[in-house]
Amino acid sequence: MSIRHALLALLSEGPKYGLQLRQEFEARTGEVWPLNVGQVYTTLQRLERDSLVESDGAEDGPQTQKGFRITGDGEAELAAWLLTPPDLSSPPRDELVIKVLIAAQLPGVDARQVAQAHRRYLVQLMQEWTRLKEYAADRDLGFGLAVDAELFRLDAVVRWLDAADGRIKRASLERLDADRAPLPKLPRKAVVRP
Amino acid sequence: MTVLELREVSKVYGDGPAEVHALADVSMTVDDGELVAVMGPSGSGKSTLLTIAGTLEEPTRGQVLVGGAAVSGMSRNDRARLRRRSIGYVFQDFNLLAGLTAAENVSLPLELDGMPGKPARAAGLRALEELGLGERAASFPDELSGGERQRVAIARAVVGERRLLLADEPSGALDSANGEAVMRLIRAACHSGVGGVVVTHDAQLASWADRVVFLRDGRVVDQTAPIPGPESLLAPER
Ligand SMILES: Nc1ncnc2c1ncn2[C@@H]1O[C@H](COP(=O)(O)OP(=O)(O)OP(=O)(O)O)[C@@H](O)[C@H]1O
Numbered sequence: 001m002s003i004r005h006a007l008l009a010l011l012s013e014g015p016k017y018g019l020q021l022r023q024e025f026e027a028r029t030g031e032v033w034p035l036n037v038g039q040v041y042t043t044l045q046r047l048e049r050d051s052l053v054e055s056d057g058a059e060d061g062p063q064t065q066k067g068f069r070i071t072g073d074g075e076a077e078l079a080a081w082l083l084t085p086p087d088l089s090s091p092p093r094d095e096l097v098i099k100v101l102i103a104a105q106l107p108g109v110d111a112r113q114v115a116q117a118h119r120r121y122l123v124q125l126m127q128e129w130t131r132l133k134e135y136a137a138d139r140d141l142g143f144g145l146a147v148d149a150e151l152f153r154l155d156a157v158v159r160w161l162d163a164a165d166g167r168i169k170r171a172s173l174e175r176l177d178a179d180r181a182p183l184p185k186l187p188r189k190a191v192v193r194p
Numbered sequence: 195m196t197v198l199e200l201r202e203v204s205k206v207y208g209d210g211p212a213e214v215h216a217l218a219d220v221s222m223t224v225d226d227g228e229l230v231a232v233m234g235p236s237g238s239g240k241s242t243l244l245t246i247a248g249t250l251e252e253p254t255r256g257q258v259l260v261g262g263a264a265v266s267g268m269s270r271n272d273r274a275r276l277r278r279r280s281i282g283y284v285f286q287d288f289n290l291l292a293g294l295t296a297a298e299n300v301s302l303p304l305e306l307d308g309m310p311g312k313p314a315r316a317a318g319l320r321a322l323e324e325l326g327l328g329e330r331a332a333s334f335p336d337e338l339s340g341g342e343r344q345r346v347a348i349a350r351a352v353v354g355e356r357r358l359l360l361a362d363e364p365s366g367a368l369d370s371a372n373g374e375a376v377m378r379l380i381r382a383a384c385h386s387g388v389g390g391v392v393v394t395h396d397a398q399l400a401s402w403a404d405r406v407v408f409l410r411d412g413r414v415v416d417q418t419a420p421i422p423g424p425e426s427l428l429a430p431e432r
C-alpha cells in the first residue's frame with residue numbers, strides 16, 4: 001500500500017488540512033490495512049519537497065494545521081501510478097506452497113491432511129470476511145472492494161489446495177499401481193549391442 | 195431446535211465390482227436458523243448427501259431425521275408431504291418446468307400441497323417480488339437468464355412454510371455478483387428461522403455459512419469452528 005499515492009488521491013478531491021488527511025486516511029484504509037499514522041506526516045513533507053503537493057501553512061508550523069493542495073505534477077504522478085501494473089512477474093515465495101510441497105515428498109506424512117488443515121484455516125478466515133461483507137459492504141464502497149480483494153485472494157489459495165489434493169491423490173494411486181506391477185524388462189538389444 | 199439430522203449415513207450405488215461407496219458414515223446436524231455448507235471436490239458425494247437429506251433417495255445404512263422424525267418410519271405419502279411442505283430443494287441444474295411460467299413454477303409446490311390456485315399464485319408472486327423478479331413472473335424459464343432462473347428456483351424453494359432449505363451448487367455457473375446475491379437470499383431465509391444446507395466446491399459460496407463441513411471421498415473429514423457474530427468482528431462505529 002503506497003501511502004504517498006493514497007494521500008495524493010485524497011488531495012485530488014480538493015485541498016485538505018493535515019489532521020483531516022490523517023483522519024480520512026485512517027477511516028478509508030485503516031479498517032482493512034492498519035497503518036502507522038506517523039508516516040502520514042513524514043510522507044506529506046516528502047510530497048511537498050518533491051513539489052507534488054503545496055501547503056499554505058507557516059513554514060515550520062504544526063503539520064496538523066497546514067492546508068495541503070495537490071499540484072499539476074501531483075495529478076500527473078497519481079494518474080501514472082493508477083495505470084502502472086505492480087510487478088507480479090516473479091512468483092512470491094509462498095510459505096504455504098512450500099509446506100505442502102515438502103509434505104508431499106516426506107514419507108509418513110499425509111500431505112492431503114496437511115492440505116486440509118490449511119484449507120480449514122483459510123475457509124474460516126473467508127467466513128469472517130464474508131460475515132463482514134454481509135453486514136458492512138453496502139455501507140462503504142471502499143470497504144466492499146477491499147473485502148472482495150481479500151476473499152478472492154484467499155479463494156485462489158483454497159483452489160490451489162484443491163488442485164494439489166487431486167494431484168497428490170492421483171500420484172499416490174499411480175505409485176500403488178507401480179508397486180504392484182512387475183519390474184519392467186530390460187531392453188535386450190540395447191544391452192547386447194557393442 | 196434440530197431440523198435435520200443424519201446419523202451414520204452410508205450410500206452404496208451398484209453392487210459387485212461396480213460398487214461405488216458414495217457416502218460413508220456421514221453424521222451431521224443442522225439447527226433452525228443455521229446455514230451449513232458442505233464443501234468437497236467433484237465426486238465427493240455432495241449431491242448424494244443432499245438427495246438423501248431431502249428424502250429423494252434412501253440411504254443404504256443409517257438414519258435421516260427431519261424435524262426430529264425418522265424418515266425411514268414414514269409412509270410414502272407422509273414422506274411426499276414432508277418434501278412438499280417442509281423441504282425446499284434447489285437442484286444443481288435448477289430443474290424448472292419448461293411449460294410453466296416463473297410464477298407458476300414457484301406456486302406449484304403450494305398448489306400440490308392443496309392450497310387453492312389464487313392464494314398460491316399470490317404467494318408465488320410475492321416470493322418472486324422479494325427476489326427482484328416481479329417483472330419476470332410471466333416469463334417461461336427459457337426466456338430467463340441463468341441468474342434469473344436460479345432466483346426462481348430459490349423462490350420456489352423458500353415459498354410457503356419451509357423449515358429446511360437444501361441447495362446444490364446454488365450459484366452454478368453464475369458470476370460472483372449473482373452468486374453473492376443468491377447466497378444473500380439463502381442467508382435471509384435462514385435468518386427467518388429456516389435451517390439450510392448448501393453443498394458446493396466453491397469456498398466463496400461456502401464462506402457464507404455459519405459452519406463448513408468438509409467432505410472427501412464420501413466421508414466428513416473436518417469442519418470449521420462456528421464463527422463469532424458480526425458484532426465482535428465489526429470495529430465500533432466512529
Ligand atoms: N445413481 C448413481 N449410480 C451410481 N453411482 C452414482 C450415482 N450417483 C452418484 N454416483 C457416484 O457417487 C459418487 C458421488 O457422486 P455425487 O453426485 O454425490 O458427487 P458430487 O460431490 O455431487 O460431485 P459434483 O461436484 O461433480 O456434482 C460419484 O463417484 C458418482 O459417480
Ligand SMILES: [Mg+2]
Binds near residue numbers: 241
Ligand atoms: Mg453434485
